Amino acid sequence: MGNSTTADEICLRCKGARMLCGKTHCPLLIKSSILKSIAPLDMYKKIQRDKIIFGASPPGVFVGRFGYPQVNIGPMIPINEDLIEKAVLLNPTVTTKDTSVLDISEFWYGKSQEEIITYRSSLARSNFKLNVYSPSKSTGFKTLEEVEEKLTLNERRLLDASQELAMSKISIDTESKITRLMPQLTMDPHSPPLGPIFTPETIRIVDNIKVNPRVDYAVNDSDLNATDAIFDYLYKPNLTLLNEDYHSHKLVLGTEMVRLLSSGLLGTKERRKIVPTRWAIAAVDDITSKRLAKEIRHYPEINQFYTFHGKYLDNNFVILLIPGPWSYEMMECWAANSIWTQTVPGVQNADSFRIPKIIQDHEMETGRKKYASNITGAYYAARKEIVEFLYLNHKQARVVLFREIKGGYLVPLGVWVIRETVRNILKDGFGSDSMNKHETLDDALIRIRENFSVPLKYWLQASKFLKIIRTQRTLNEWMK
Amino acid sequence: MFELTMNDSRAIQGVFDAVAAIIDETEINFNPNGISLTSIDAGRVCLISLNLDKEDFDAYKCDKEEKIGLNIEDLVKILKRSSVNDSIVFQYADTSNKLVILMQSSEGKKIRKFSITLKDISMPPIKPESLEKISYNNSVSLPIGYLQEAIKDADIYNDTVIIRMNDQSLVFRSEGNVGDTECIMDKEDTMLTNFVASDDAEGTFALKFLNHMLKVSSVPNVTQVEVSVSTDQPLKASFNIMGASSIKYYLAPRIEDEDEEY
Numbered sequence A: 001m002g003n004s005t006t007a008d009e010i011c012l013r014c015k016g017a018r019m020l021c022g023k024t025h026c027p028l029l030i031k032s033s034i035l036k037s038i039a040p041l042d043m044y045k046k047i048q049r050d051k052i053i054f055g056a057s058p059p060g061v062f063v064g065r066f067g068y069p070q071v072n073i074g075p076m077i078p079i080n081e082d083l084i085e086k087a088v089l090l091n092p093t094v095t096t097k098d099t100s101v102l103d104i105s106e107f108w109y110g111k112s113q114e115e116i117i118t119y120r121s122s123l124a125r126s127n128f129k130l131n132v133y134s135p136s137k138s139t140g141f142k143t144l145e146e147v148e149e150k151l152t153l154n155e156r157r158l159l160d161a162s163q164e165l166a167m168s169k170i171s172i173d174t175e176s177k178i179t180r181l182m183p184q185l186t187m188d189p190h191s192p193p194l195g196p197i198f199t200p201e202t203i204r205i206v207d208n209i210k211v212n213p214r215v216d217y218a219v220n221d222s223d224l225n226a227t228d229a230i231f232d233y234l235y236k237p238n239l240t241l242l243n244e245d246y247h248s249h250k251l252v253l254g255t256e257m258v259r260l261l262s263s264g265l266l267g268t269k270e271r272r273k274i275v276p277t278r279w280a281i282a283a284v285d286d287i288t289s290k291r292l293a294k295e296i297r298h299y300p301e302i303n304q305f306y307t308f309h310g311k312y313l314d315n316n317f318v319i320l321l322i323p324g325p326w327s328y329e330m331m332e333c334w335a336a337n338s339i340w341t342q343t344v345p346g347v348q349n350a351d352s353f354r355i356p357k358i359i360q361d362h363e364m365e366t367g368r369k370k371y372a373s374n375i376t377g378a379y380y381a382a383r384k385e386i387v388e389f390l391y392l393n394h395k396q397a398r399v400v401l402f403r404e405i406k407g408g409y410l411v412p413l414g415v416w417v418i419r420e421t422v423r424n425i426l427k428d429g430f431g432s433d434s435m436n437k438h439e440t441l442d443d444a445l446i447r448i449r450e451n452f453s454v455p456l457k458y459w460l461q462a463s464k465f466l467k468i469i470r471t472q473r474t475l476n477e478w479m480k
Numbered sequence B: 001m002f003e004l005t006m007n008d009s010r011a012i013q014g015v016f017d018a019v020a021a022i023i024d025e026t027e028i029n030f031n032p033n034g035i036s037l038t039s040i041d042a043g044r045v046c047l048i049s050l051n052l053d054k055e056d057f058d059a060y061k062c063d064k065e066e067k068i069g070l071n072i073e074d075l076v077k078i079l080k081r082s083s084v085n086d087s088i089v090f091q092y093a094d095t096s097n098k099l100v101i102l103m104q105s106s107e108g109k110k111i112r113k114f115s116i117t118l119k120d121i122s123m124p125p126i127k128p129e130s131l132e133k134i135s136y137n138n139s140v141s142l143p144i145g146y147l148q149e150a151i152k153d154a155d156i157y158n159d160t161v162i163i164r165m166n167d168q169s170l171v172f173r174s175e176g177n178v179g180d181t182e183c184i185m186d187k188e189d190t191m192l193t194n195f196v197a198s199d200d201a202e203g204t205f206a207l208k209f210l211n212h213m214l215k216v217s218s219v220p221n222v223t224q225v226e227v228s229v230s231t232d233q234p235l236k237a238s239f240n241i242m243g244a245s246s247i248k249y250y251l252a253p254r255i256e257d258e259d260e261e262y
Helices: A007-014 A027-038 A041-050 A081-090 A113-121 A144-149 A153-167 A213-220 A226-238 A243-248 A254-262 A277-296 A377-392 A416-426 A441-451 A456-462 A465-471 B009-022 B072-079 B128-132 B144-155 B207-218
Strands: A052-057 A061-063 A070-078 A123-126 A128-131 A172-182 A197-205 A305-312 A315-322 A327-334 A358-363 A398-405 A435-438 B002-006 B025-031 B034-040 B046-053 B059-062 B066-071 B087-092 B098-104 B111-117 B138-143 B160-165 B169-175 B180-186 B193-197 B201-206 B224-229 B235-241 B245-251
Touching: A041 A052, A041 A172, A061 A153, A061 A254, A061 A277, A070 A153, A070 A172, A070 A197, A113 A123, A123 A172, A128 A153, A153 A172, A153 A197, A153 A213, A153 A254, A213 A226, A213 A254, A226 A254, A226 A277, A254 A277, A277 A377, A305 A416, A305 A441, A315 A416, A315 A441, A327 A377, A327 A456, A327 A465, A358 A456, A377 A398, A377 A416, A398 A465, A435 A441, A441 A456, B002 B009, B009 B034, B009 B046, B009 B072, B009 B087, B009 B207, B025 B072, B046 B128, B066 B072, B072 B111, B138 B144, B144 B160, B144 B169, B144 B180, B144 B207, B144 B224, B160 B207, B160 B224, B201 B207, B201 B224, B207 B235, B207 B245
Parallel strands: A123 A197, A327 A398
Antiparallel strands: A052 A070, A052 A172, A061 A070, A070 A123, A070 A128, A172 A197, A305 A315, A305 A435, A315 A398, A327 A358, B002 B059, B002 B087, B025 B034, B025 B066, B034 B046, B046 B245, B087 B098, B098 B111, B138 B193, B138 B224, B160 B169, B160 B201, B169 B180, B224 B235, B235 B245
């Protein structure tokens, strides 16, 4: 059934990804890409003259999704030394060469939009095209092995460099001879913003990489499927560690798993593939939380209602915990005049945003098999943190996540905003300052009224999940 | 220790397929009189109670009661590998923690052996006895096809269906933004049997679970379902399968959606 399919909310459903307005580029994202001017021009000039980029890769690898199965893949190298120094200053516990903050979104919570855009616009990504399409195969796509067979020596080196960087635990000096550098900043609702693009001729990793033993194991075991590799080897053993433990070299962060998965380093040998970063982000969030959710189903249910509240970058969250077996709904409302609800000339959005538009996806006790196509990546990002919170607190609950986005969220920065904000709201567990206890559901729902500008009645109308649990009786009533 | 044989592989497959729609793991009771299983879905909305009588097996050897925990999804995956002419054997020895499933072709020349590791399952506490005590004022036996069609109709409009029964008819009603639908089965319809109605009963039920129940129709020769309704009570649906065996469901109703003001 899904949401209505009329043309009147296309920006909200598309969010710059599906090109539902028929234009070749999203007009709203083009508008926001003016922000690219944040990186100084002199530097571009210098690089364009020398045709060389040298810097410590965070490490970072990006795989683009436009034109799939013709994918753009390549390492990322910082181009602005001043900015890097600034980044290092912000993270004083690390050595001078550490540029990890430029790519690891787990470190960004609490930073301003400008800071994040500064990080990203000083990180150039290289692009070289690889065709992963295979018309002869039933799946239509080549595995990494088949892609590698057809590569030229130079392409092979570029791919090897990308994969080597994807495995590295530490920032690593990397040098690239380039043919051109294009200043730009691309926004995407799923992945963090992307900086300038360069076309590499050669890429040389100057230093030796350092690999986390778990990563080493997962990459070298070509009989291990990607789901098991991510969950059992990379994610689960680190569950109790904090993001800050990254520098102790024990923890494998989500961003690192995304790099490994997207550069075709995980999975059984015959199934390894190059995966666009955006898809890999959703895949990692989905894999980790789906498996962990199976485990919390044996945990005791909470016996009171709880709400948690928090906000970041004009993204407002209320997390509602209801006694019952694990199940989950996320609702999202882009308030009037936020990014996806502004009036765009030539796009049929006009006038339709006077009534708040709330989109939702949910799953009942048995989980979901179809992609959460209304909320998309944010659904899985938030679910990951919520399940993790319940797991660590040894509880299960029905959870409803409300997210209201206001105009202060200037550009979409990626699903990490949702993931990290939810993580932060829940980090102190039950009993944190952001938490309230309630006796009844109606009492708990008052928290929405207190914190959101969109009236509660619209949220209740939009929620499919709350409707089910408010009306569905259980057999317990007859089995006392 | 037990060893049971059923020549009709489709029947046993259909039975567990229906169970798997409601629950993913449960404890199964193998006893000298047959196999039984009672379990409830994670949301505690639908209870399934299965009784396979030993008469319906082609060979049945079980000297004492054994309770074994199984992942039903895995069991179904294995049973789906059987072909129409296979006979299925369940074997269990006290000393092992595995259930062995043999698939034997009708000529008896080819045997496939599968084993499935038993699981320790913490069963949610349920008291099916109190459900069985409910006395229903209205019940009727109707062809499964009738129920199937009524549910498909309702699915166009909503995720729930209102089931109403009085001394004249059984009615399935559904309404939504699109409009509404009604399916009226008159008591004079010769396809309806055992029509008993002593008051007006009405209840709203989730289509999802009614659809799960209909999976029983993949068991060969199951044509009728007996539906019992009473206002403010769970819906009871029972299917007689194979001969002496049965599958019963209890489904909790939904309450009318009060549009409260906020």
